[in-house]
Amino acid sequence: MSLSPGQLLRGLAVVVFLAAWAFLAHTGSAGEGSGDLAVLLGVAPIGAALGLLLWRSSHPALTGTGILAMLGGLAWYWPTLRENVALLFFIQHLGTNLALGALFGRSLLGDGEALITQLARAVHQGELSERKRLYTRQATLAWTLFFLGNALISAILWLLAPHPVWSIFANLMSAPLLAAMFIGEHLWRARVLPPDERPSIAQVARAYRMRNRQPGPATDLKTPQPPANPS
Template sequence: MTLLRNLGVLLLMAAWVVAAHVGSAGWGNADFNTAVAVLPVIAALFMALWRLPQWAWRVVGALAVLGMLAWFWPKLRHNVPLLYYLQHLGIHVALGVFFGRSLLGPGDALITRMARRIFGHELSDRKVRYTRNVTLAWTVFFFANALVSTLLFIFAPPAIWSVHANLLTGPLLGVMFLVEHLWRLCVLPPHERPGIADIVQAYRRESVQRSARTTPPPTA
């Protein structure tokens, strides 16, 4: 059952990538392309509304989102490539800020915090240095990809930008993970290398704790 669910998720992601590429390049039905473009944004807004403590505000917020979507739909359907660009740019800038801001100030870098959740609070100086450098590397990656996306969107045909944004972003992430893995093998001894499952669990715990800090308590 797990295998089938994972396969279904992969197929759904592949279908979305193809649909996003078609829409970004300006091919196909404008309404369908617009719907695919705004779906992640609408889903994120509804998830944010769901975290509101009162049902009334959730309903009002949902109606406001749907009303604005209907109001701006004619303009949105004529700017489908821009929608995909803003989505791609926003995700990369947000991730760049998410990783990068942890490098500011006296606290631990993001991946250093995750390492502490895996190995406990005691980390060697080598491990702290490595995790901080990896956090910096991911920060540079996200901002660099956002810059390349912007330059291609401005100066290249939409189809070329779409290849980079929709078809190459996933493989580029895979290459980045591979480079990080090889780097880890070179600079860390075996007992200081976390497994993939450990990394995923640490990221989930970090996300849960961050969500708990930002979610307001429910009201009676």
């Protein structure tokens, strides 16, 4: 599949942005650079996630009150956060990986379908071969172990290693590890699934958006878009 110059530029911009973010997060965790910028980088993902949850609430009063409370608490604790930047990034990294591990892992419990199986079913409009169903369940388990393993290593390094060492793993190695996981899953998928059962990323994204726009019962998939490629 060929990419247009615009797509290449957007992809390059994303890579540069993520690399700059990781570098600034690392220097902030190591106690270098601007403390205010480090706190902003640390709270931005958490604040964005909480803000999105509040924004999607059907109660405007709750949304407004929650956002004001969040901003007020952030302003109140800002000086404390400036003195504990490394701890802030540790909580962010640990919490993100635990949340994603729970998101994937809980779908493996009980009689329901695994998360990636649900997404793959949306891509294939409900039709899945037994081979595809088995692969998507195993892929869900692999991503669960990946995120929980990241959380465990992060906690061990935080407790036993110098903070700069932990920061190298959490801030500088996160993107390469995630890329390696994507590549590994792609190679695994190419080995066990025929071409007609491996849709493109664009098809996956399109099917996921259409799935979320459709009204349905509470049991329908209504989770944030995970980083795994379900195809």
